[in-house]
Amino acid sequence: MTPVETRTTLAEHTTLRLGGPAGRFVVAETTEALLSAVRAAEDEVLLLGGGSNLVVGDGGFDGTVVKIATSGWRIDGESVEVAAGQNWDEFVAAMTGAGLGGLECLSGIPGSVGATPIQNVGAYGCEIADLLTSIECFDRRTGEIRTMTTQELGFAYRTSVLKGTDAAIVLNVRFALRSDGLSAPIRYAELARTLGVELGDRVPAADAREAVLTLRRGKGMVLDAADHDTWSAGSFFTNPIVPEPDLPAVLARIARVVDAPVPQYPADGGVKLSAAWLIERAGFHKGHPGPGGRVALSTKHTLALTNRGDAGTADLLALAAEVRDGVEARFGVTLQPEPLLINCSL
Template sequence: MQIDIQKEIPLAPLTTLGVGGPAARFYRCQNEWEVLILSEFARKEALPLFVLGGGSNLLVSDEGFPGLVLQMAITGVEREGDVLRVGAGVVWDDFVQQTVDAGLQGIECLAGIPGTVGGTPVQNVGAYGQEVSETIVSVRCFDTVTGQYVDLSNEACGFAYRTSRFNTTDRGRYIVTRVDFRLRAGGAPCLKYADLRKHFEGKPQPSLAEVAEAVRVIRRGKGMVVDAGDPNSRSAGSFFRNPIVPKEILLKVSEAAGIGVDAVPHWPAGEGMIKLPAAWLLEQAGFVRGYAMGRAGISSRHTLAVINRGEATAADIIALREQIIATVRLKFGIELEQEPVNVA
């Protein structure tokens, strides 16, 4: 079987942010054999390797990527009882819809999130009261160090808030080819999130499909559903993680904001730690919805979404990122962390 590796393929059109240069080499992998062969090719040619899914959580440099980009296109969903084995190239929102149509509870609040299944365990995707780590049984990966396929259990994935071993200690080592989920047949939908409770207030208990659609409506209202007709959706999703800081920081934050400690929005995050909403910090620092800095800006619907306002470059996005980080650091003493992956 001939492997036709393409050269100098533009990456910007393959991302939701729409910025960045080309991949020196590019290939769409449709099965595990191709993943193995292409990984071996990259190793022999001493080429950096990057795996691309739906392009929804990426910031590609203007120079592009000097190595081999593998776009994951392994599809298929197989069900064994309450476990679903899902190819890494399956579109995430399509899979969510399939589960709610089948009456399977567990990921209904993760509807409308762009990208593919393979990317969800990497950053432990979560929204509206759910995280994928709550339902993942195991993740099948190609280990580029050993050259073997492995099945990593939920515990072995090292899941934490928006992280896993795949984007921390073992970044770049594993190529996800399949994710196995355990969902609950007939389970009641998750209505932990305030926006969802408000949406269904005074109405009968909603179905899983109704909750999934409500989440899409809420996300669309924030410009967080990919839509060619909505310039606010030309983003990489939430650009900054909600910082987790020592509880003592609350006093400094309240003084800097000129409000009482109790007025600072925060949540418990383990012993002696709290989580602060990054969106609130940005707003307090002057980066409000609709803020513009040249061709980059902030969504007019969602404070955390840094957007490409039209023909922006990665340098434009980075300049805005640096201004935001520096201003929040100066005002609150808190270091914001970027959520999208840098590709360079």
């Protein structure tokens, strides 16, 4: 099938509703069309899924944007293979409805399936690395289709070897789920309280999904065209990981300005601190406005930077820089952006 070329601005295809024009915009509804579009491109290529983890500059993207619009999945017992362009939450809902557990804590996350291993998407005590077994991808360096296992993907906190590179294009993703209809063990305290269970307990996957959706809606993290608090890229900053040798000095500096313990969690390579806690204690509260009030921190969740309806990308980045610099000045901790920045910088 031949890919379909259209004229568009990238604001129409990102959850932030920001981004300038595409030089060329191609919609690929099959794997064959996707490969054809990438091979035929004579300029730089930007691969676009659900647009939920992307900040595109006001100048747009001069090259070829390929919208991955493949869909569908195949269930084989507890193993599921799903197309990269499949809407993520539709897939999670279908798996939960089919009595397959494991993905329920990742409910309500916007975007496409193929983007989830790139970012090692995670929420409520679960991440993609816990469930993924392999991906099928197109290696642009060799021109071959290959399989990459969990180990080869090099998963870490909100990253993988695929992040920040276009050398491999995800075509399909394979997951190992649970056929007993129960959730993965509940690991997140807020979710356990909502469900009325103890940490480590398992519950019907459908119950866990509904609880997660309730929590996410309360934080403006479920897309709603009428709610500007959801016009975001999700959590804009990752939780900073402080190496163990540096932790005493960092905690001492925080203690000098805030008489309260900073939430911290074990992490590979050190200790993870709460970015939301740091942002709030640096003086940036829910609803904090950016330039002209065109952007603001969400009124429900300080980690989400939101477009209030008529913003530009420059407005969003100005607010992000204000928050990042304020946290660094107060606590000596530098926050890093989670979304990919295309033709713009922070």
